[in-house]
Amino acid sequence: MFEWTQLFADWLIYGLIGLEEGTSLGNALNFFVYDVIKIMILLFLISMLMGIVNAWFPVERVRDFISSRKLYGMQYLFAAIFGAVTPFCSCSSVPLFIGFVKGGIPLGVTFAFLITSPLVNEVAVAIFLGMFGLKLTLIYVTTGILLGTLGGYVLEKLKLDHLLTDWVQTLQHNSSDPDGFDAGERTIWQRMPEISREATSILKAVGIYVVIGIGIGAAMHGYVPEGFFEPYIGPENVLAVPMAVILAVPLYANAAGIVPVIQVFVAKGVPIGTAIAFMMATIGLSIPEAALLKKVMSTKLILIFFGVVTVFIIISGLFFNLVL
């Protein structure tokens, strides 16, 4: 699908600009052009796809689905899957949270959604697909969903409802079965203009981070020697995964900026499990998100929530390092 992109990059860098193939600068620029084009295209396609899924199955309908059916424990998995396919916007996490709680959905199930929503989002998936290929992307998405499922389950068992802020607890006690959601009468085709407009706006919003991230990645590709990181954070270092994760939690980076850099780390000797764990902690948990959640949760609850997710990310990182 992307052969033409490589041909274009070769033509532009080695032909038009006239850099020599095989030099550090030539290689780095070639990587840069190829990756930027490829990832922008993937990003647009995946944003469109998620927009279509979301038009069919908006969050209101997700809530009705989970709250109105007996799902025999599967509700955690469903909530996590819905979290993955719903386009993520940090400014929506509080309304979503309240909407779920108000609809009488248990806190743990709500957490399952809340964990996967940023962890597996359209930007992260598109860039991961572009940088690491299909197999690793599927592993990453599956792990994100399982992590949300288990995390939600554990958080439910801890019985944390009393740690919500007062106004949220009041809403919870007055929860009602939401009215059946009316999706409107417009077909998907009629919604296409707004779906593509949303996809374009995502592209505009993260485009600059893609360029910066790939720029740094391309520069490192050309200049950091092979196996550079291996002596420090190679597979033998058991502490590497927890260290990487704990460093990454307060670090707030756009998935668009962080994945291309991580790809270089992997290419230069950092084990894939450590890299995936680092990325998950960076995009899945962040201080801005904690600040938003402060409106609905006590500090203690936020710390427990982050703590549980952190532990699960570390476990999955260690697991990947063993099996991949």
Added chain:
Amino acid sequence: MKNIKILGPGCVRCRDTEMNVKKALEDLGIEANVSKITDYPQIMEYDIMSTPALVVDEVVKVSGRIPTVNEIKTFLS
């Protein structure tokens, strides 16, 4: 006069919505009471699950996306 409320915690998308509302009012040459609701307990009274949202005379017209100028015009006329 119509009552327009823009619900959202103040993110970029909420500001874009506000701009489109102003543009629509300007194009139609009408005035309206435009207010921004940024307080979560108040936002959640409208039973929406994603922001920004646009409320015209206490009816939620759009939630979770930025309405276009043309769309807003149809809500107002």
